[in-house]
Amino acid sequence: MSRDTDGLQLTADAYRTIQVRDGHQPEFAQAAYEVLESLEPALKRHPEYLRSGVLERLCEPERQIIFRVPWTDDTGAVRVNRGFRVEFNSALGPYKGGLRFHPSVNIGVIKFLGFEQIFKNALTGLPLGGGKGGSDFDPKGKSDAEIMRFCQSFMTELHRHLGEYTDVPAGDIGVGRREIGYLFGQYKRITNRYESGVLTGKGLNWGGSQVRTEATGYGTVYFVDQMLRARGEQIDGRRVVVSGSGNVAIYAARKVHELGGTVVAMSDSEGYVVDEEGLDIEAVRELKEDRGGRVKDYAEEHPRARFVDNGSIWDVPCAVALPCATQNELDDEAATTLVRNGVVAIGEGANMPTTPGAVKVFQDAGVLFGPGKAANAGGVATSGLEMQQNASRDSWHFDYTDTRLSQIMADIHDSVREMAEGYGAPDNYVLGANIAGFTKVADTMLDLGVI
Template sequence: MTIISENVKKPSQYVADYLDEIYHSVVKQDPNEPEFHQAVAVFLQSIYPLLEKEPQYIEKGILKQIVEPERVITFRVTWVDDNGKTQVNRGYRVQFNSAIGPFKGGLRFHPSVNTSIVKFLGFEQTFKNSLTGQPIGGGKGGSNFDPKGKSDNEIMRFCQSFMTELARYIGPDIDVPAGDLGVGAREIGYMFGQYKRLRGAYEAGVITGKAPDFGGSLGRTEATGYGTIYFVQEMLKDNRMRLEGSTIAVSGSGNVSIYAMEKASQLGARVVACSDTTGYIYNEKGIDVDTVKEIKLKRKGRIKEYLDFHPDTTYSEDCAGIWSVPCGIALPCATQNELDEEHAITLVKNGVKVVAEGANMPCTPKATEVFLNNGVLFGPAKAANAGGVAVSQLEMAQNSMRLKWTFEEVDERLQDIMKSIYRNCVDATKEFDNATNLIQGANIAGFKKVADAMIAQGVI
């Protein structure tokens, strides 16, 4: 393994050897899972100060347990397309850790989905959920099904088939899926309808991300993007900086990106660039979020269409080129490993002060090292983008109590949760004399709660 940041103390040889042993055992057991290996490596490199101080986590074999999911489920999903042909996809659910609550994590429908992806996401979800302070464990799932280009009826038939199998393994007190990439309110609705049909009961708390009319929470759609901005706001305040007047570049143009742009604009920042898989737009005067919403959420179009409304905007086809745009704050909100070392160096040269991960693991380890070594404030994904799962748990709470909170109530709770997450990360970094490395703080704070619960519950 390689140490992410050179400006931290190195572990003792005993701890270093133990971490290497854990990492290499993961790689040896599942050699073709690079995303999962990367997530485990970053985690292990972060928590060694805690292991030095509290060796019981080594003595009780907690790390050996925590890198192994409790359950990995794969299944066949067969469905019939509009031409009457039978199609086959693969479904996944990784139930990673239930030490502090039922498994909780989204479902991703995308051609890239495989075991490595869902294990990496479920592993990260375990510590992200822990950081929220709410009683939820970590899980993730999905399918290599691609919703793009499919009719509503095809998506419905796929979702019904997917849920017919998944329903065997989930429940309000067992595992509560949600949406993720490629899974929005439409897909959640189809899956919930099928679950209800199979169970013969209205168990609203079995899945989150539902429409507000049948058990969904107001504010859930906005939560991840809003939460990322609330986290950035706390980072800035703590370093005597302001969000108001800042220039921001945001990759992606899905829900996370759009609502991060919306909240940033509401708080006085200027979003100058955003992207989709085909390219990016740039306007130094600022991007109009309502136009992006119209194009991406209503029309399901391409970001290039923005120029039809605002011809003074520049469009470039290389979506990764967005990181060449000068900005004070960069928010990678698209997908894993989208921002590499070269992009990070360019951002630093152009004066970036803050980077916060709206997507899951969007920065490569080398990129993260560049940011940390150049004094850039860095908000890791498991902390900065935890707003989505936080509000998902609030949806679970509302379902359990048969209540419905207003948007304002949910948003206020979200702000409090993001402030608490930031403070927990900072407190953990200060405890180990490395107050600038929130990656370390997030991993230590998230891990400790889960690990202590595992010790208390014994070997299970």
């Protein structure tokens, strides 16, 4: 391919290569397309990117690791799962990104998440590369002993690829503080080293950071509040719908409440619960985190609330929508409904929860749209803060760490908006986030030679 071609042709060629090589990985192809289609203005302005092959290099992981994870269940039967780690790009620092344990995990899902992580980490301003990992293991229905044995087997293979200056995993769906504890224990056991910076999301007693549990949800709301303030508005007094009821959704809802908004609906895989006067967020947290309940249980315990097991949570009218569940949960039909019902801002708490068609609906309607690589960067930002504390053998209190998180999210918002304004589209946060993240990584790759 000629290096003298224009930006549009170059991005088309890069995407065509992905389709040929990785067409069987739709999530990765979708994530790559969403970034590539935004880059034409940057490629026209910076011809050095056209001659360097930086696009092709960015779209191909530095390393893809797939391995067998054998473990023994409580009956003594041997089970086998598949483990993954995609070390996508280390131009800015060690690979950084979570581990996801869920039956839907495959190499395409991990590549999509790792690709997004490159740009998300770049936007934080912290020296972090991008990576992701996980397994098709399902922790649901497993005993603590089974989860421990699985985690130990998983880390027995993965440990050789990790290090605080090499690759630093964290948690994600299906991987919380319990799983991180089992993983770190096995890493310490095998290596005979107490490298607390090799994993983030740890317990507070052994190197974890305050606010890490809340960080992704809090950060999403901080970002949305910044978007609204740029228009002279705010979350205070707004009706908000939050999809999901896991970690990100719960703490996003809590921060909405703290900023004066009203969360009227939340969901899980069985349906959604609505309370027109506002959900009791601490009751939802207690139900989900302490009792392992479902949102339908909330409706049974709170007379004002009603549970809906059909339709879509996006049918509930709101001013702010926070998709915090999973990828591609909000399609163009749901987006059209939200616009019709008066939505003014969207913040992606999950990774790529909005389909390309839905994003276009929002942008055409002038709705503020915060893409996940900017809006949900609070989790990895606080992981970076955890790494700083581990490196200095320090521990920060909650309010200080939360203030750092809030400032990082404000800085991300400002850098994304400034980049979008520089390209003549101040409210296009997708364009701003993609170009801001890309240019930081691409410039560094050029500085380091052909890597």
